Amino acid sequence: MIDILVAQIEERLGWGSGSEWSNRDFEELSDLIFDSTKKRLSVTTLKRIWGRAELVANPSSATLDILSEFSGYENWREFANSAATNTALLSKKKHVGRFHLPAIVLILMGIAILATIFGALTTRKSIDASEFEFKSRPVSDEIPNSVIFEYDASAADDLAIIEIQQSWDKNKRVAINRKDSVATSIYYRPGFFKSKLVVDGTIVKEHDVFIQTKDWLGVIERDTLPIYLKKEEIKDNNGVSVSHETLAEYGIDPKTTNVRSSLYLVKDFGGIYTDDFDLSMAVKNTFEQGLSGCRSFQLYVLYDGGAIGIPLAKRGCASNLNVLAFDKTIDGKKNDLSAFGVDFINFVSLELISKLGVARILINGEQAYTMNGPETPRHIKGIVIHFEGTGAVQNVELKSSERMFYSSGDTTL
Structure with missing residues (x-):
C-alpha cells in the first residue's frame, strides 16, 4: 500500500519515476508537502520512503498520515481502506517496490474482504478519556x-x-502496546512540551514534559544529533554567542554548508506570565556570507501551551519570514513583514512587551507588530534563539511590571 501511495504521488506531480529524482526534487516535494499540510517531512525521510536511502522497515504512522493527507486523504487509515480502488495506478509500472502487480492485487483484495467481514462482526468501543491514565x-x-x-x-x-x-x-508520534504500561523517549533539545496519549487519532490525555537547562545552552543544529557546546565556548563578557571560530573547531564551514546555531535558556523563571512581561535584548547575526544571504535570526518565547516567534533577516528577505503570534502564524508571503528586515551592521535592539492581553514587538525602538495574547495568562517557560550561521545576544532581561526575573548581567537571579 505504501508503493501505491508513492505511485499516486508520482502521478500527481508528473515528475516521472522517483528513482530518477534529484536531491532538489525531494527538497521541492518536502516544501510542497509543507505548503499543503503545514507539516514537514525531511528530505531523508522522503528518500527512505522512495527507496533512495536506507529503508525503514516500518515508516511511522505520522509519516504515512502526512503523505496520505498530501494525496487528498484524511490520514493513512482512510487511504489504506480505499487502496484497493487505486491499484490501477500500478498498471503503469512493470514493477513497484519489492512486489509484482499480481501479488499486490491479490493482497489488497484479501485485505479488503477481511476488513469488510471483520468490520461487520466487530463493534468498536467508544473512547472515554476518563478510563485512560498518562x-x-x-x-x-x-x-x-x-x-x-x-x-x-x-x-x-x-x-x-x-x-x-x-x-x-x-510527526513525533510513537506506537505503543496497549497491554504495556511504560514507554521511554529521549529529548535532544530543551523545551516545554505537551506530550499526549493518542488513541485512534484522538488525544485522550496530556502531560507536561519540561526539559530544562541550567543556564544558556549552545547547540550546533544538525539533521542527525546536535552538537552541544561547552559553556566557555558560548560565554563572553557581554552575553552569549556562537562564533565562526567555534564552528571551525568542530569542522563546520558555513560558507559551504547550511548551518543553524542555537541558544537555549529554558527554566522556571518564577511567576511571570504572558499578560505582563517585558523581554528585551540586543541581537546580531554575525555571519555575513551565508549560503542564503539572508542572515536570518529567530527568537521564540516559550509558554505553557505554545510559543511566540519573532524573526529578523536582511531587508530583502522579508518575504521568507513568519511571525508566530501566539496561536497564529503570520506568513510573510501574504503580509507585509518588512519591519522585520534589518542590516545587522550593528546590534539590533529587540523588545517584546505584553500588557493587558496585547503584545507589542519593538525593533530598534520602533513598533513592528502587535498581537492579542491568550485569554487565560500562560506561564513563560523559556527563551530559544536560532541563527543562520553564527550570532550573538547581549543584555537579555525578562521582567514584569513588578520585578526582574532574569538579567544576563545579574548572576543572583
Missing part, C-alpha cells in the same frame, strides 16, 4: 534527557492504534 517524568537535569512515560491504555479497543506524541508535533 503521566511522564524526566530522568535527569541534563541534555539529552530521557523521559519515562507511564500509561494505562487497557480500556482501548483491541484493534485501536495507541500512540504517544512527544510534543505539539504530530
Whole structure:
C-alpha cells in the first residue's frame, strides 16, 4: 500500500519515476508537502520512503498520515481502506517496490474482504478519556534527557492504534502496546512540551514534559544529533554567542554548508506570565556570507501551551519570514513583514512587551507588530534563539511590571 501511495504521488506531480529524482526534487516535494499540510517531512525521510536511502522497515504512522493527507486523504487509515480502488495506478509500472502487480492485487483484495467481514462482526468501543491514565517524568537535569512515560491504555479497543506524541508535533508520534504500561523517549533539545496519549487519532490525555537547562545552552543544529557546546565556548563578557571560530573547531564551514546555531535558556523563571512581561535584548547575526544571504535570526518565547516567534533577516528577505503570534502564524508571503528586515551592521535592539492581553514587538525602538495574547495568562517557560550561521545576544532581561526575573548581567537571579 505504501508503493501505491508513492505511485499516486508520482502521478500527481508528473515528475516521472522517483528513482530518477534529484536531491532538489525531494527538497521541492518536502516544501510542497509543507505548503499543503503545514507539516514537514525531511528530505531523508522522503528518500527512505522512495527507496533512495536506507529503508525503514516500518515508516511511522505520522509519516504515512502526512503523505496520505498530501494525496487528498484524511490520514493513512482512510487511504489504506480505499487502496484497493487505486491499484490501477500500478498498471503503469512493470514493477513497484519489492512486489509484482499480481501479488499486490491479490493482497489488497484479501485485505479488503477481511476488513469488510471483520468490520461487520466487530463493534468498536467508544473512547472515554476518563478510563485512560498518562503521566511522564524526566530522568535527569541534563541534555539529552530521557523521559519515562507511564500509561494505562487497557480500556482501548483491541484493534485501536495507541500512540504517544512527544510534543505539539504530530510527526513525533510513537506506537505503543496497549497491554504495556511504560514507554521511554529521549529529548535532544530543551523545551516545554505537551506530550499526549493518542488513541485512534484522538488525544485522550496530556502531560507536561519540561526539559530544562541550567543556564544558556549552545547547540550546533544538525539533521542527525546536535552538537552541544561547552559553556566557555558560548560565554563572553557581554552575553552569549556562537562564533565562526567555534564552528571551525568542530569542522563546520558555513560558507559551504547550511548551518543553524542555537541558544537555549529554558527554566522556571518564577511567576511571570504572558499578560505582563517585558523581554528585551540586543541581537546580531554575525555571519555575513551565508549560503542564503539572508542572515536570518529567530527568537521564540516559550509558554505553557505554545510559543511566540519573532524573526529578523536582511531587508530583502522579508518575504521568507513568519511571525508566530501566539496561536497564529503570520506568513510573510501574504503580509507585509518588512519591519522585520534589518542590516545587522550593528546590534539590533529587540523588545517584546505584553500588557493587558496585547503584545507589542519593538525593533530598534520602533513598533513592528502587535498581537492579542491568550485569554487565560500562560506561564513563560523559556527563551530559544536560532541563527543562520553564527550570532550573538547581549543584555537579555525578562521582567514584569513588578520585578526582574532574569538579567544576563545579574548572576543572583
